[in-house]
Amino acid sequence: MPGDLTLIGFGPDGWGLALARAGLMTLYVSVSAFFCGLMLGTLIAWARVAGNWPLRKLAEIYVTIFRGVPDILVIYLFYFGGRQVVTAVGTALGLPGPFDISGFVSGMLAIGLISAASQSEVLRGAYQAVPKGTIEAGRVSGMTRFTLFRRIIAPQAMVTAVPGMGNQWQSVIKESALVSVTGLVETMRQVSVAAGTTQEHFLFYAAGGVIYLIITTLSDQFFRLAEKRSLRGHEQGGV
Amino acid sequence: MDFDFFAGMFAQLLMGLPLTLNLGILALLGGFSLALALNLMRATRIGNAVASAYVFVFRGTPLLIQIFMIYYGLAGFGFVRQSFFWPFLREPYWCGLLALILNDAAYTSEILRGGLRSVPKGAVEAGRVSGMTRFTVLRRITLPIAIRQALPAYSNEVISILKSTALVSTITLMEVTGIARAAVSETWRAVEIFLCAAVIYLALSLLVTRLSAWVERRLSPWQFGVTP
Amino acid sequence: MSLPSTALSIAGLHKSFGSNEVLRGIDLSARDGDVISLIGASGSGKSTLLRCIPMLEIPDAGTVTVGEDNLSPEGGRLTRGQESVARRMRGHLGFVFQNFNLWPHRTVLQNVVEAPLFVQKRPRAEAEEEATALLEKVGLAEKRDAWPAHLSGGQQQRVAIARALAQRPRAILFDEPTSALDPELVGEVLKVIRALADEGRTMLIVTHEMGFAREVSSQVVFLHQGLIEEAGTPEQLFGNPSSERCRAFLSGHFDRNR
Ligand SMILES: Nc1ncnc2c1ncn2[C@@H]1O[C@H](COP(=O)(O)OP(=O)(O)O)[C@@H](O)[C@H]1O
Ligand SMILES: [Mg+2]
Numbered sequence: 001m002p003g004d005l006t007l008i009g010f011g012p013d014g015w016g017l018a019l020a021r022a023g024l025m026t027l028y029v030s031v032s033a034f035f036c037g038l039m040l041g042t043l044i045a046w047a048r049v050a051g052n053w054p055l056r057k058l059a060e061i062y063v064t065i066f067r068g069v070p071d072i073l074v075i076y077l078f079y080f081g082g083r084q085v086v087t088a089v090g091t092a093l094g095l096p097g098p099f100d101i102s103g104f105v106s107g108m109l110a111i112g113l114i115s116a117a118s119q120s121e122v123l124r125g126a127y128q129a130v131p132k133g134t135i136e137a138g139r140v141s142g143m144t145r146f147t148l149f150r151r152i153i154a155p156q157a158m159v160t161a162v163p164g165m166g167n168q169w170q171s172v173i174k175e176s177a178l179v180s181v182t183g184l185v186e187t188m189r190q191v192s193v194a195a196g197t198t199q200e201h202f203l204f205y206a207a208g209g210v211i212y213l214i215i216t217t218l219s220d221q222f223f224r225l226a227e228k229r230s231l232r233g234h235e236q237g238g239v
Numbered sequence: 240m241d242f243d244f245f246a247g248m249f250a251q252l253l254m255g256l257p258l259t260l261n262l263g264i265l266a267l268l269g270g271f272s273l274a275l276a277l278n279l280m281r282a283t284r285i286g287n288a289v290a291s292a293y294v295f296v297f298r299g300t301p302l303l304i305q306i307f308m309i310y311y312g313l314a315g316f317g318f319v320r321q322s323f324f325w326p327f328l329r330e331p332y333w334c335g336l337l338a339l340i341l342n343d344a345a346y347t348s349e350i351l352r353g354g355l356r357s358v359p360k361g362a363v364e365a366g367r368v369s370g371m372t373r374f375t376v377l378r379r380i381t382l383p384i385a386i387r388q389a390l391p392a393y394s395n396e397v398i399s400i401l402k403s404t405a406l407v408s409t410i411t412l413m414e415v416t417g418i419a420r421a422a423v424s425e426t427w428r429a430v431e432i433f434l435c436a437a438v439i440y441l442a443l444s445l446l447v448t449r450l451s452a453w454v455e456r457r458l459s460p461w462q463f464g465v466t467p
Numbered sequence: 468m469s470l471p472s473t474a475l476s477i478a479g480l481h482k483s484f485g486s487n488e489v490l491r492g493i494d495l496s497a498r499d500g501d502v503i504s505l506i507g508a509s510g511s512g513k514s515t516l517l518r519c520i521p522m523l524e525i526p527d528a529g530t531v532t533v534g535e536d537n538l539s540p541e542g543g544r545l546t547r548g549q550e551s552v553a554r555r556m557r558g559h560l561g562f563v564f565q566n567f568n569l570w571p572h573r574t575v576l577q578n579v580v581e582a583p584l585f586v587q588k589r590p591r592a593e594a595e596e597e598a599t600a601l602l603e604k605v606g607l608a609e610k611r612d613a614w615p616a617h618l619s620g621g622q623q624q625r626v627a628i629a630r631a632l633a634q635r636p637r638a639i640l641f642d643e644p645t646s647a648l649d650p651e652l653v654g655e656v657l658k659v660i661r662a663l664a665d666e667g668r669t670m671l672i673v674t675h676e677m678g679f680a681r682e683v684s685s686q687v688v689f690l691h692q693g694l695i696e697e698a699g700t701p702e703q704l705f706g707n708p709s710s711e712r713c714r715a716f717l718s719g720h721f722d723r724n725r
Contacts, residue, residue: 068445140521141558
């Protein structure tokens with residue numbers, strides 16, 4: 001029967017410290033994966049908007065694949081597949097086994113690549129929402145492509161992109177729970193271990209849920225702030 | 240390339256497809272009904288608060304934790320074990336399905352809400368002044384516009400749930416991913432096997448994309464220049 | 468007394484969209500101080516012609532000259548070298564769009580100083596001072612810190628004109644500057660353009676305001692299906708057009724407007 005709250009406290013029998021550390025690990029994996037996805041996602045969006053035909057097709061196929069395959073399969077592929085590749089290479093080189101790869105790195109890459117697909121869609125949509133006329137007005141004033149992007153396109157696209165990117169960040173946090181299958185001790189893994197050890201399943205899964213809620217809620221506040229900032233000059237239905 | 244291995248693998252994985260589809264379709268049906276109920280609840284102040292809290296919790300936590308909570312967590316309560324539901328709640332199938340339904344409902348209710356909010360007030364008023372009853376307005380004007388509006392987002396949710404069914408493999412269910420995992424632990428050919436599974440899911444999601452594009456066309460001929 | 472030199476010229480300009488041949492060999496030139504009105508039925512290619520000058524549309528054949536620079540693009544695209552020539556040409560032109568196209572994320576003043584600061588790299592103090600003067604000239608000095616979304620269409624278009632002037636252009640191109648405006652706002656914009664004509668600015672104006680064109684132009688050009696059907700002084704063209712099509716077009720217009 002769930003009851004003994006000291007189990008999730010910071011006392012001698014408490015898992016509090018372990019949970020806090022796991023929460024930080026969740027944040028750490030998520031942030032790394034998100035930025036991974038942001039970089040690749042920007043490239044993909046750029047390819048889809050401005051690339052030539054083969055580049056565009058390639059980007060399109062990438063997005064289709066990563067939006068159609070379950071996240072957990074991608075993580076399995078990276079983790080077990082990565083291990084398989086490392087083992088094959090290691091054995092071929094005559095190195096002594098056993099071989100393993102980092103759950104953190106494979107998880108981060110897997111989630112980063114998945115997120116890149118959705119982030120690229122958000123960025124592409126934001127670019128397409130910029131009124132074409134304002135871009136033309138920049139071009140006729142003699143702006144270079146870079147200036148045009150920096151001064152005209154990016155600030156306007158930001159307005160649409162920020163809420164969308166906020167959603168992508170929330171997805172990444174939740175997807176990071178899947179990295180637990182690689183044995184990386186983040187929140188999900190830690191609460192499973194604790195639940196198994198103490199047989200207090202409800203208590204620990206609830207604690208895990210609360211940790212995720214704290215992270216998602218705080219970051220939601222952050223993105224709202226960012227959205228407000230990016231809305232300068234776009235007061236809806238103003239004076 | 241080991242053609243026989245791939246052919247055999249596909250055949251084996253496809254045995255899990257009925258369960259994957261079963262879970263996906265039932266989760267969507269259950270989730271949609273619950274989502275509709277959640278939106279109707281929003282008419283009252285308390286109902287609105289409850290619906291908001293529900294959405295907050297289920298969208299703010301990973302599905303995996305929801306599955307474990309239901310499968311392992313609920314069993315810790317004596318009253319659950321003594322209740323009428325126990326025969327269901329000790330089965331991984333029902334626990335997985337329940338988690339998928341509850342999760343899908345949270346996302347779908349937001350999609351539905353967005354669709355309802357996008358219905359122009361003028362369209363509703365025009366219905367009213369032409370003498371329609373509230374119910375007729377809902378049936379003939381509000382819902383068609385809302386559903387049309389929500390369709391692209393909903394088709395993403397359909398794909399998302401089909402993908403999410405893979406997670407119930409963690410509570411021993413042998414759908415496509417579960418079979419793949421079992422095969423990997425036997426043969427250790429992880430890359431090949433997981434790629435085969437990925438292809439199956441990819442085909443499913445492409446099918447859904449095509450289907451939803453077709454439905455979208457059917458539902459909004461005015462946007463595509465289709466003559467009625 | 469020396470003749471004014473050529474500010475802008477177009478020779479043998481062709482442009483198609485797919486199989487639709489929109490411009491079929493246009494020759495046109497403007498000397499400093501000229502005000503040329505382009506008139507013609509909707510779809511005759513006026514906007515396309517105007518947009519070919521700063522290479523917003525890339526012509527299929529022909530040459531565009533602005534000041535010292537000229538371009539003869541081939542195959543509907545610009546090479547890297549041509550791209551930078553095009554940028555220089557654009558810097559010497561002002562363009563006023565039918566839909567204003569102000570940058571919504573910048574205030575009125577910021578819209579006007581954007582190109583001086585970030586294209587021409589002029590000092591901020593100087594650019595802002597000049598911009599303030601230009602806003603005063605278009606009658607919007609008090610709106611300098613407003614957001615474009617908070618202005619009426621007429622005010623937005625006047626800001627757009629100030630923005631074009633801020634580039635110190637050799638010539639200004641207007642694409643139906645009053646067509647998107649409510650009738651009661653047309654006057655304030657035309658008044659500004661008229662003042663520019665009086666200053667001796669070089670301008671190319673696509674317009675359907677025949678009375679206005681007659682009043683400010685040094686030359687009027689009638690476009691028909693991608694060709695210049697008739698060109699001349701306003702007196703000639705409005706008073707006694709030689710082309711039958713031009714006559715028909717004008718009578719239709721004056722009937723509708725008066
Ligand atoms: N970007 C474009 N793509 C395809 N066709 C175009 C494009 N722009 C203009 N056209 C076509 O070119 C013709 C001339 O258009 P336009 O120059 O806008 O005429 P005007 O300004 O005189 O009304 C029209 O038939 C129009 O449909
Ligand atoms: Mg036009």
